[in-house]
Amino acid sequence: PLITLRQLLDHAAEHGYGVPAFNVNNLEQLRAVMEAAVATDSPVIVQASAGARKYAGAAFIRHLILAAIEEWPQIPICMHQDHGTSPAVCQRSIQLGFSSVMMDGSLGEDGKTPMSYDYNVDVTRRTVEMAHACGVSVEGELGCLGSLETGMAGEEDGIGAEGKLDHSQLLTDPEEAAQFVKATGVDALAIAIGTSHGAYKFSRPPTGDVLAIQRIKEIHARIPGTHLVMHGSSSVPQDWLAIINQYGGDLGQTYGVPVEEIVEGIRHGVRKINIDTDLRMASTGTIRRYLAEHPKEFDPRKYLGETVKAMRGICAARYEAFGTAGQA
Ligand code: G3H
Ligand code: 13P
Numbered sequence: 049p050l051i052t053l054r055q056l057l058d059h060a061a062e063h064g065y066g067v068p069a070f071n072v073n074n075l076e077q078l079r080a081v082m083e084a085a086v087a088t089d090s091p092v093i094v095q096a097s098a099g100a101r102k103y104a105g106a107a108f109i110r111h112l113i114l115a116a117i118e119e120w121p122q123i124p125i126c127m128h129q130d131h132g133t134s135p136a137v138c139q140r141s142i143q144l145g146f147s148s149v150m151m152d153g154s155l156g157e158d159g160k161t162p163m164s165y166d167y168n169v170d171v172t173r174r175t176v177e178m179a180h181a182c183g184v185s186v187e188g189e190l191g192c193l194g195s196l197e198t199g200m201a202g203e204e205d206g207i208g209a210e211g212k213l214d215h216s217q218l219l220t221d222p223e224e225a226a227q228f229v230k231a232t233g234v235d236a237l238a239i240a241i242g243t244s245h246g247a248y249k250f251s252r253p254p255t256g257d258v259l260a261i262q263r264i265k266e267i268h269a270r271i272p273g274t275h276l277v278m279h280g281s282s283s284v285p286q287d288w289l290a291i292i293n294q295y296g297g298d299l300g301q302t303y304g305v306p307v308e309e310i311v312e313g314i315r316h317g318v319r320k321i322n323i324d325t326d327l328r329m330a331s332t333g334t335i336r337r338y339l340a341e342h343p344k345e346f347d348p349r350k351y352l353g354e355t356v357k358a359m360r361g362i363c364a365a366r367y368e369a370f371g372t373a374g375q376a
C-alpha cells in the first residue's frame with residue numbers, strides 16, 4: 049500500500065532501522081528497487097526529482113509508482129518528491145498523488161542559490177501547512193550539502209549550491225535545527241554533515257570518519273522526535289567504478305560514504321538515506337560491459353534487463369545493511 053514518510057519513519061525509529069530512499073526515473077530502476085524489497089521483505093521509499101519528472105513525464109512517474117503498488121500490494125511504499133524548490137512545486141506533486149514531499153528551502157527556486165534561514169522557514173512552514181492538510185508528509189533541509197574538504201557542492205547538474213560554501217553552512221547547527229523544526233513542523237529534516245551529491249564526494253579513500261557523527265548525535269539529542277535524513281549517501285562502489293573505466297568509461301578516482309558509517313548514523317537518528325549515484329553507476333557499468341561483450345546484441349531488453357539485476361543487488365545490500373530487511 050501507499051504510506052506516508054511519517055508512518056514509515058515512525059516505525060523505523062521505533063525499531064531502530066534506516067530506510068534507503070532510491071531515486072527512480074524509469075521502469076528498470078523502479079523494478080530493481082521493488083524486486084529487492086520483495087526479496088528482503090523491506091518497506092520502500094522511492095523518490096522522484098524534478099529531473100525525473102521531466103525525463104519520464106510526471107504522469108509516467110506517477111503511474112510507474114502506482115503500478116508498483118498494484119503489483120506488490122504487500123509492500124509499504126512511500127512515494128516521495130525529492131528536492132522541491134518551492135511550495136508550488138510541492139503542491140503539484142501532492143496533486144499527482146505523492147505521499148511525501150521535500151521542500152528544500154536551503155536553496156532558492158533555481159536549486160543553486162543558498163538562502164537565508166528566514167526564507168527557508170517561510171517556504172517550509174507554508175508547505176507543511178498545505179501538505180499536512182492533505183495527509184502528506186514533509187521533509188525540510190537545513191544547511192547546505194557540500195564537501196568539508198573543498199566547500200563545493202559537487203554536482204554539475206540538478207540540485208546543488210553554486211560557489212564556495214563556508215564551514216558554518218556545511219554543518220547543520222543543532223540549536224538552529226531545533227528552532228527550525230519548531231517553526232515549521234516538518235516530519236523529517238535533511239542535515240548537512242559532510243556529504244555531497246554525485247559521484248565526486250571524497251578524493252581519498254575514507255578512513256572511517258567522513259561523516260560528522262558527533263554532529264549527528266548533537267542534532268538527534270536536540271530533536272529526538274524528528275527523523276533525520278542524509279542526502280548524498282551513495283557509497284560509490286569501487287568495483288562498478290573499475291568496470292565503467294575498463295569498458296571505455298573515463299571517471300576520475302573518487303570515493304563515497306562507506307556503508308558502515310551510514311549504519312553508525314542510523315544508530316543516532318538517521319532514518320532516510322538518499323541514494324541515486326550508486327544505481328546510476330551499476331546501470332552504466334552493466335551496459336558498457338554487456339555491449340562490449342555482446343557486440344551482436346541489439347535487443348535493449350537484454351542489457352536493460354541486466355541493469356535491473358545489478359541495481360537489485362545494490363538495493364538488497366542496502367536493505368540488509370540498514371536493517372530495513374524484514375520490516376515490511
Ligand atoms: O539530488 C540529486 C538526485 O541525485 C537527483 O538527481 O536532479 O539529476 O535527477 P537529478
Ligand atoms: P547520491 O548522489 O549520493 O546518490 O545522493 C542522492 C541524493 O541525495 C538525492 O536527493
Ligand code: NA
Nearest residue numbers: 129130131150
Ligand atoms: Na528528498
Ligand code: ZN
Nearest residue numbers: 245279280322
Ligand atoms: Zn539530495
